Amino acid sequence: MTTVRTVLAMRIKEGCEEQFEAEWRSAAEEVRALDGCLKQDLVRDADDPRSYLIISDWVDRERLDAFGRSEHRDRLLHMIRELRESAQRHTYQVLHSVRSEPEEPR
Template identity: 50%
Template sequence: MTSPETAGGGAGSDTVRTLLRMRATAGREHEFENAWRKAAEVISTVPGNIRQDLMRDPDLPREYVIVADWESRAALDAFGRSPRRDHLTTALRDLRDDADRHTYQILQTLAGREPAVRVLVTTTVPAGEEAVFEQAFLDVAAAMRGVPGHLREELLHEPGTPTYHLLAEWTSKAAFLDWVQDPRHTDRTRELLPYLNRGFSRRVFTIAARPP
């Protein structure tokens, strides 16, 4: 579990969050959601913007809350003063009946524990190369030791076929995706790349239950 000090906002953090409540014009809810999505895609490229969410009240489908996190109040204010902001939010103003906004400083964030996942990679190995492939797997598995979030690896073979399955367990999907984007990923898995470059499939599964 992530500690408050290392999560998205710690004590004394400059990060701020805005909550913008809007009531969409009756019958134009779908237009409102599309307009928000288009504006949010552009706002996500603005320096200082961290994330945005659009939420809707399930009991009052016209009631929306737009949540945005910014690195600092200064970054938020800079965007608020920019001509870009008025241009991006014009469509939303035309699709709402009323709105109010509040800005808060994020003092503490405590992330919940994500469920563990299994990653299944399936590939085929040409006849006669099985031993080389299996050794490459063992070498890569050894190089994976110590990677944050990585728990274990297994190599499965379908008897009588050229099909192999690489089964890995990770503490969370986020940990796995962080590793995929890590520049060291290619270096540590280099020995398997010739087999994967020929074609492979990858699926990610959440572990729903595990006996004690």
């Protein structure tokens, strides 16, 4: 079993950024409860406030794909689709993760 990460790059219609972020937060609250969803992040390009990445980690490809084919996904993401100009999705296998050690108190 290999953890998978999806990266969905989206460009949002001008003036829709705040609404998009609110819609994403609402959808993410429901998605996080689904079997297999480990983590979700919404990140915005520091130089282009209309460009976002939605990054999500899943236990395995099977559960990610099941969500991707579900009516549940279609319902949750309907409004987000209306707010975007473009989108491109990629799925990756997570091979290695290296975490920084917390800094020790001085």
